[in-house]
Amino acid sequence: MRTLVWLVAISLVALLAIVLSQQGALDPLRNLTLTVASPIAHGLGRAAEPVADFLDRQVHRQDLEEENRQLRQQVEALTAEIARLRQEGFLSGELANLAQVEEGRPGDSFLVARVIAKDPSNLKEAVAIDRGSDDGVAEGQVVMSEGGSLVGVVSKVLNDFAWVTLVTDPNSNVNAMVLESRTEGVVSGSLHDGLSMDLIPQEADVKPGSTVATSGLGGNFPEALLIGQVVSVRGEPQDIFKKAEVKPAASLSRLEHVLVLTSFRPVRLASP
Amino acid sequence: MRYLLFVPLALFVALGQVAAAPYFPVLGVTANPVLVLLMCWAMVRGPREAMVLIPVAGMFQDLITTDPVGTSVLAMLPIVPLAAVRERRPTESEFLPTVAVVAAASLSYHLVYLLVLAGVGRDVPWLQSSVRVILPAALFNALLTPIFYLPVRWATAAVEAGTPSVRVAS
Numbered sequence: 001m002r003t004l005v006w007l008v009a010i011s012l013v014a015l016l017a018i019v020l021s022q023q024g025a026l027d028p029l030r031n032l033t034l035t036v037a038s039p040i041a042h043g044l045g046r047a048a049e050p051v052a053d054f055l056d057r058q059v060h061r062q063d064l065e066e067e068n069r070q071l072r073q074q075v076e077a078l079t080a081e082i083a084r085l086r087q088e089g090f091l092s093g094e095l096a097n098l099a100q101v102e103e104g105r106p107g108d109s110f111l112v113a114r115v116i117a118k119d120p121s122n123l124k125e126a127v128a129i130d131r132g133s134d135d136g137v138a139e140g141q142v143v144m145s146e147g148g149s150l151v152g153v154v155s156k157v158l159n160d161f162a163w164v165t166l167v168t169d170p171n172s173n174v175n176a177m178v179l180e181s182r183t184e185g186v187v188s189g190s191l192h193d194g195l196s197m198d199l200i201p202q203e204a205d206v207k208p209g210s211t212v213a214t215s216g217l218g219g220n221f222p223e224a225l226l227i228g229q230v231v232s233v234r235g236e237p238q239d240i241f242k243k244a245e246v247k248p249a250a251s252l253s254r255l256e257h258v259l260v261l262t263s264f265r266p267v268r269l270a271s272p
Numbered sequence: 273m274r275y276l277l278f279v280p281l282a283l284f285v286a287l288g289q290v291a292a293a294p295y296f297p298v299l300g301v302t303a304n305p306v307l308v309l310l311m312c313w314a315m316v317r318g319p320r321e322a323m324v325l326i327p328v329a330g331m332f333q334d335l336i337t338t339d340p341v342g343t344s345v346l347a348m349l350p351i352v353p354l355a356a357v358r359e360r361r362p363t364e365s366e367f368l369p370t371v372a373v374v375a376a377a378s379l380s381y382h383l384v385y386l387l388v389l390a391g392v393g394r395d396v397p398w399l400q401s402s403v404r405v406i407l408p409a410a411l412f413n414a415l416l417t418p419i420f421y422l423p424v425r426w427a428t429a430a431v432e433a434g435t436p437s438v439r440v441a442s
Contacts, residue, residue: 007349010326029335117291
């Protein structure tokens with residue numbers, strides 16, 4: 001009987017806390033808890049990383065992992081540069097007049113943030129960063145990797161911390177474009193599958209290795225921000241649309257620092 | 273007094289779950305050491321202490337993640353009724369039932385968790401979650417049981433051995 005009373009009482013308290021939490025009433029408490037916990041969490045993360053690396057090496061026999069990591073960063077940075085140059089080439093070409101380029105956009109400015117934790121739920125893909133509203137971070141702002149590719153969007157902001165929902169989150173959708181063929185589609189996250197690009201017209205020329213970047217459509221992301229590369233394309237001839245598996249350019253499982261793009265104001269923030 | 277030790281331990285494991293566990297995915301999922309620890313705790317030491325630790329660790333875990341505060345508490349509540357298996361003693365060994373209830377607690381945890389996510393308006397891929405998260409996580413958490421069960425068991429035995437018993441003459 002006592003156990004039953006406890007179960008009911010704790011359930012009611014938990015439900016009340018969920019309601020309060022959804023209204024943001026517990027945000028100061030979250031901020032305080034993260035302030036206290038983040039140094040320990042960061043220390044634990046730093047301690048865990050070499051152990052995880054060691055286990056990875058044992059499992060995958062990758063003796064050249066460090067070199068590989070550096071090369072990947074270089075590839076990511078170069079691919080981002082290629083994406084930008086391709087976009088510039090496109091804009092300066094004969095189709096430039098069709099592109100809806102935001103005029104008068106100032107040079108991009110970034111806020112460097114350290115990743116302090118990762119959501120452990122298995123059902124969401126999010127990381128916590130050590131920058132919050134006091135630093136100018138706002139919900140909806142776009143977050144990039146050090147290499148310049150898309151990481152995600154700020155989804156929750158506290159005074160000193162923020163949570164970034166990664167592009168691989170099942171609830172994430174980004175209007176995207178295959179740069180080589182100018183094919184547009186929507187890149188969505190999925191559980192453990194990385195990214196997939198949907199709504200690709202059947203006749204579109206999309207191949208493995210094609211570069212996928214944000215299209216800028218909808219105004220929530222700047223255009224030509226590298227997302228990743230097409231790994232495979234699926235779709236039967238009778239299907240209206242094809243689907244492509246996309247490998248994120250950023251190493252999302254091992255993020256240490258990210259860049260919050262503070263100069264770009266997404267439409268969802270600009271709207272009243 | 274004993275909670276001065278138990279509560280920081282549970283909080284530390286919760287912190288480790290957020291900061292370190294994501295570095296060690298198995299079968300594509302991250303372990304839930306808090307759930308495994310509390311389930312082992314309830315099986316070895318009885319559910320009474322777990323009834324204190326669940327709200328504390330659950331609330332703390334939610335405060336340092338994106339989950340609505342209270343979600344983990346709700347999701348870990350089934351630990352208490354599941355620990356009733358301890359009283360039934362279905363096998364000679366206490367370890368095997370613990371592995372089974374850890375898997376069951378993991379399943380119920382994710383089901384309640386998904387219900388809360390759906391309740392707060394988040395799109396929940398039910399089928400995908402079942403196949404790719406809930407079942408692998410139950411297996412992974414069950415595999416982790418010895419890591420938490422054995423220390424809790426040894427610590428409990430050591431404390432009991434060191435505690436002078438009072439005999440009442442009849």
